[in-house]
Amino acid sequence: MSSSENSATDVINFFIDGQPVAAEPGWTILETARHHHIHIPTLCSHPAVTPWGSCRLCVVETRYGKRVQVIPSCLNPPVAELEVFTQSERVKNVRRWVLEMLLAECPASREIKKLAAAHGVTATRFAITDPEEECLRCGLCVAVCNEVVGVQALTFGSRGVKKVLETPYRVPNNACIGCGCCVSVCPTGALQKRLDTVRGDLSRRTGHGFAH
Amino acid sequence: MGKLKSVAELESLRAQVLAAPDRPVVRVCLGPGCLAQGADKVSRAFKAAIQERNILADVQPLIKETGCHGFCSQGTLVNLYPSDLFYVQVKPADVPEIVDQTLREGKVVERLLYADNGARYRSAAEVPFYKLQHKVILKNVGLIDPLDIEDALKAGAYRSLVKALTQKTTDQIIDTVTIAGLRGRGGGGFPTGFKWRKVVENARENPGPVFIVANGDEGDPGAFMDRAIMEGDPHAVLEGMAIGARAMGAEQGYLYVRAEYPFAVRTLNIAIEQARALGLLGQDILGTGFNFDVQINRGAGAFVCGEETALLASIEGRVGEPVTRPPYPVEQGLWDRPTVINNVETWANVPHIIDHGAQWYAGVGVPHSTGTKIFSLVGKVKNSGLVEVPMGITLGAIVEEIGGGVPGKERFKAVQTGGPSGGIIPYEFKELPPEDLKLDKVGLQPRGFMPMELKNLPVDFDSLAQAGSIMGSGGMIVMDDRDCVVDVARYFLRFLEEESCGKCLPCRLGLKGMQEFLNNFSQGKGAPADIDALASLGMALVDGSLCGLGRTAPNPVLTSIRYFRDEYLAHIVDHKCPAGVCRDLITYRIDADICNGCTLCAKNCPQACIAGANKEPHTIDQDACIRCGVCMDVCPVDAVVVA
Structure with missing residues (x-):
């Protein structure tokens, strides 16, 4: 470890895949890895919003003393001397299964196909329910709409396997200012097709209430 | 009575309550099990009978509607004070007799006492179901009026x-x-x-x-x-x-x-x-x-x-x-x-x-797991209900002595502890071949290993975890040879899939995916390698899910694969369900030698696919049969067999 890194007292020194790394206070393991050009795949992580931890592709195996865990790197800050493994069997097992299931869940998404292929997953054993589906319900669009834009034009409806992305009361709504932030953060491009269901037909929008 | 302003005022109120004249008490269990069997009607019948007869005015018996007494399979339960008599399966029609015989005359209504193996038990404390229990938390449950x-x-x-x-x-x-x-x-x-x-x-x-x-x-x-x-x-x-x-x-x-x-x-x-x-x-x-x-x-x-x-x-x-x-x-x-x-x-x-x-x-209990724990003992046991036992008691004692063993002629097969996220652990010792720890091959940590017979497994936090299960909140489901582990695992997964919040992908997609595997198995489809694939998918949920729901959801699958791999293989390779549960793999047949031609099965068959003349052996049309099992349930001579 270089002496310049050690000079800052509150820098956290730990290891990723055996390589010594240093994290600024407040960084997560994922941020530290990216800073050091160590690749960890993610779908639901975006610097603009608070980490949410829904895709679980960024899981890493950590060892601290005797304690071995598999945790999402986007949510967890490192501690000094922590050993992080981004390619252990347990980690790869989670990633491969999530990607294989995503191939069935979002069969229309090119991005997911590419990401899965990069991890050696090219086919899925699971049943495809909607061949046109691209949305993986990662929640980035909901978070950016709420946290960054400051409105709640988008939300999740239902629960569990029935969870869907929709607008409040399932009607196009006034809250949407048509900024397109949701489209730009969407990891699969699913929002592009849906934007009009959120903001409605702009030509019929009056500015006072919503005529339709 | 106003607010108590000091400890002394509380104690004087308590002394005042304790000094009240002793009255005979009829405690009617209004727990969920008894309530389902009409406990509220029994309680009303008591009140009406006492008012109607008016002879007991001098004694003034108190009808107390209490919480659960625990012995749910024998509901409605009635405990009497001061005679300490314990009546089971009380129906509203029995109430006048109890009032006339016991409350007025002090006689025992023999037929309402709990009977087991020829013995009749006068008080609850003598009943084997209660004898081994150690009531601390439940001591006042069933004793006091919760609304007072x-x-x-x-x-x-x-x-x-x-x-x-x-x-x-x-x-x-x-x-x-x-x-x-x-x-x-x-x-x-x-x-x-x-x-x-x-x-x-x-x-x-x-x-x-x-x-x-x-x-x-x-x-x-x-x-x-x-x-x-x-x-x-x-x-x-x-x-x-x-x-x-x-x-x-x-x-x-x-x-x-x-x-x-x-x-x-x-x-x-x-x-x-x-x-x-x-x-x-x-x-x-x-x-x-x-x-x-x-x-x-x-x-x-x-x-x-x-x-x-x-x-x-x-x-x-x-x-x-x-x-x-x-x-x-x-x-x-x-x-x-x-x-x-x-x-x-x-x-x-x-x-x-x-x-x-x-x-x-x-x-009380054992080191590291002290005190008592309440379990709800359900499934294929004679005495089902709520039991409170000291930690560290063996599973065999709970299931056989308190639970009274299996009701039919089948044998105990397994116990599922800890609810839908618990593990299915076999009742009898299973020799696990070393290659059975297949999870190790993909580099995953082996989960749970049970080095002893379940009978002797102490029920405490650590021993259950070691066996691959969890204490959970205390559910305990007993299974016999007529329960298929593939089907049970599928049932719990369906429940958890329904209840998953859907936030993280391993849980939302994984519970659905695991069910796809199990649905295939229950139809006899799949390859033996799929069992290992299912186990490694289970491990992905354990490692990848956000909260305890997803992290423990694969437990029934992982433990049943570990301990009952032969049963999974029977489904996949032999296309048979040894327990006779999975509908796509079984047939119902009527044994012509036993069938007395009572026509009951034919009358009840929803598909009307059972043929046969009166007093002649019947036959089932296998093409039309939907394998609902109604014929088996209604047959008075057990002529319907499943294979």
């Missing part, structure tokens, strides 16, 4: 709160709970005293209010331990919370009760009002300057809200979805303040620890 605080005071309620307020410092309370070794009864088994200490430390660093929460969101199918406590002895929970509040300096408590428990909500609300009226909750409790109040929050039907972070989100009014820990609730819980969240049963333990002392409590 005076009855609770008579049984000693709020004695421990007085002790905590007047004789112990806050540190001493926490130390007592720590030394007693109390561990969270919600399933996690986290040391309660440690948790409380953390809250105090965090509040010291970051001054402000702290909150305490009781988790009564009991959602496991077939489990009703917390319900029995909340409906049978609500003051024990309130008292436990008050003691905890005193120890941690909290002034507000929240009782989160699931929506499906309207009786528990009603009982707790009445209990809270009565406690407030007496000044046992509210401002300046018993003149000691201690303030504490409790509010009830009703769940909205989501199983996942039993997970602590989801529960706190629900109380705050947000969507009931778990968030990642850390920060733990003891650091940032309700409104980002340190919050302690314990199960209802854990809270109900606290007054007993303060009352009898840490050493007494630590002496």
Whole structure:
């Protein structure tokens, strides 16, 4: 470890895949890895919003003393001397299964196909329910709409396997200012097709209430 | 009666209650099991019969509607005081006889006594089902009238709160709970005293209010331990919370009760009002300057809200979805303040620890798992119901001695402990070939290994974990040879899939995916390699999911693969379901030698696919048969066989 890194007292020194790394206070393991050009795949992580931890592709195996865990790197800050493994069997097992299931869940998404292929997953054993589906319900669009834009034009409806992305009361709504932030953060491009269901037909929008 | 302004006033009220003249009491169990069998009608019948006869005016017997007595398979249960008679399976029609014979004449109605193996038992204490039990938490459940605080005071309620307020410092309370070794009864088994200490430390660093929460969101199918406590002895929970509040300096408590428990909500609300009226909750409790109040929050039907972070989100009014820990609730819980969240049963333990002392409590059970635990014993056992046993008792003792063994001629096969997220562990020892630890081959940690017969497996937190299961909240489902593990695993996965919040991908997609595997198996499809694939998918859920729901959901699958791989192989390779459950792999056949041609099966068949003349052997048209099993159920001579 270089002496310049050690000079800052509150820098956290730990290891990723055996390589010594240093994290600024407040960084997560994922941020530290990216800073050091160590690749960890993610779908639901975006610097603009608070980490949410829904895709679980960024899981890493950590060892601290005797304690071995598999945790999402986007949510967890490192501690000094922590050993992080981004390619252990347990980690790869989670990633491969999530990607294989995503191939069935979002069969229309090119991005997911590419990401899965990069991890050696090219086919899925699971049943495809909607061949046109691209949305993986990662929640980035909901978070950016709420946290960054400051409105709640988008939300999740239902629960569990029935969870869907929709607008409040399932009607196009006034809250949407048509900024397109949701489209730009969407990891699969699913929002592009849906934007009009959120903001409605702009030509019929009056500015006072919503005529339709 | 107004607010009690001092401890002396409470004790004088208690003395006054205790001094009341002794009256005969009829305790009718109004627990969920008995209620389903018409316990409310039995209770009404008692009141009507006594009023109608009027002969008993001088004795004035008291009809008490109590919480669960535990012996649910024998409901409606009636306990008599002072004769200590125990009547089972009481119907409203039996009531006049009990009133005339027992209450008036003092005679025993023999036919209503519990009979087993030729013996009749006069009192509950003699019944084998109760004999091995060690009732601490359930002692007053079934004894007191849960809607009457005076009855609770008579049984000693709020004695421990007085002790905590007047004789112990806050540190001493926490130390007592720590030394007693109390561990969270919600399933996690986290040391309660440690948790409380953390809250105090965090509040010291970051001054402000702290909150305490009781988790009564009991959602496991077939489990009703917390319900029995909340409906049978609500003051024990309130008292436990008050003691905890005193120890941690909290002034507000929240009782989160699931929506499906309207009786528990009603009982707790009445209990809270009565406690407030007496000044046992509210401002300046018993003149000691201690303030504490409790509010009830009703769940909205989501199983996942039993997970602590989801529960706190629900109380705050947000969507009931778990968030990642850390920060733990003891650091940032309700409104980002340190919050302690314990199960209802854990809270109900606290007054007993303060009352009898840490050493007494630590002496019950085994080291590292002290005290007693309530289980709901259901499934293929003769005596099903609620049992409270000391930790460390063997599973065999619970299932065979308390449970009374399997009701039919089948053999015990397995026990599922800990609800839908628990493991299925085999009753008899299974030699596990080394290659059976297949999970190791993909580099995964082996989970659970049971080196002994289940009969001798001690029921405590650590032994159950070692066997690949969990204590959970205390569900215990017994299975016999007619239960198919593939089908059982599929059932629990379906339940958890329904209840998953859908936030993280491994849980939302994985529970669906695991079911696809199991659905294939139950239809005889798939390859042996798929069993290993399913196990590794299960491990992906264990490692990848956000909260406890997803992390424990694969347990039934993983343990059944481990211990019953042969049964999985029978489905896939031989296309047979050894237990005769999976519909696509079985056929119903009528044994012509046994069939007496009573036509009952043909009359009841929903497909009308059973043919045969009166008094002649019948046959089933296999092409039309939907394998519903109705013919088997109705056959009086057991001529219908499944293969």
